[in-house]
Amino acid sequence: MTIPYRESRNPTQNMRLLIVEDEPDLLAGLARALRKQGYAVDTAADGEDGLYKAASTDYDAIVLDVMLPILDGWQLLARLRQSKTTPVLMLTARDSSADRVRGLDTGADDYLVKPFDVPELLARLRALIRRSVHQARPTIDIGDVHIDTAARTVTRAGEPVTLTAREYVMLEYFAMHRGEVVTRTALYEHLFDENEATLSNILDVHVFNLRKKLGQEFILTRRGHGYSIA
Ligand code: CA
Numbered sequence: 001m002t003i004p005y006r007e008s009r010n011p012t013q014n015m016r017l018l019i020v021e022d023e024p025d026l027l028a029g030l031a032r033a034l035r036k037q038g039y040a041v042d043t044a045a046d047g048e049d050g051l052y053k054a055a056s057t058d059y060d061a062i063v064l065d066v067m068l069p070i071l072d073g074w075q076l077l078a079r080l081r082q083s084k085t086t087p088v089l090m091l092t093a094r095d096s097s098a099d100r101v102r103g104l105d106t107g108a109d110d111y112l113v114k115p116f117d118v119p120e121l122l123a124r125l126r127a128l129i130r131r132s133v134h135q136a137r138p139t140i141d142i143g144d145v146h147i148d149t150a151a152r153t154v155t156r157a158g159e160p161v162t163l164t165a166r167e168y169v170m171l172e173y174f175a176m177h178r179g180e181v182v183t184r185t186a187l188y189e190h191l192f193d194e195n196e197a198t199l200s201n202i203l204d205v206h207v208f209n210l211r212k213k214l215g216q217e218f219i220l221t222r223r224g225h226g227y228s229i230a
Pocket of ligand 1: 021022023065066067068
């Protein structure tokens with residue numbers, strides 16, 4: 001069994017993403033680049049599989065190619081929008097205003113024209129995810145804990161707090177769902193992708209460590225439901 005505790009050298013803003021793209025090299029390259037940033041990444045190579053995954057999992061964002069087999073990106077998006085508001089970044093083949101207008105009308109949140117630079121894709125995804133949780137400012141304050149989501153740093157009462165990549169990811173996820181009960185299932189879905197085997201107590205270990213670093217009362221256990229932060 002593989003222990004999924006990948007201690008990333010890069011600080012990570014780990015969120016779970018779906019990439020729908022039928023060009024194998026581009027799909028593999030994108031998935032690799034995004035995983036390197038610490039995202040959990042699922043992939044689909046056609047519109048039907050993409051729609052199935054997009055509808056059945058709460059992704060933090062979806063990167064969606066327009067030209068796809070079975071269902072194209074427009075069709076996928078139109079059907080997805082009947083049930084979900086997941087942020088969608090469309091990849092269009094050319095910079096035509098007709099495509100842009102159609103994408104935005106259909107419910108795309110942003111678009112990028114191929115070929116694009118990976119750093120730009122990363123920046124736009126971060127912005128999309130922030131906007132989707134109504135978090136326009138890149139910093140979050142909870143009590144004396146200050147989270148800078150752009151720099152991915154955390155301070156408590158002004159003192160730097162050192163977190164592992166996974167701890168940071170978990171903290172940010174809690175922060176973005178402040179006031180809600182976060183279920184263990186939701187945490188698993190956002191922290192680990194479909195290819196990672198997970199240990200059942202891994203969440204408890206991370207919660208234990210976060211409490212040790214941020215205070216015992218920072219994360220509340222909602223027995224039988226999950227966790228919440230004040
Ligand atoms: Ca394509």
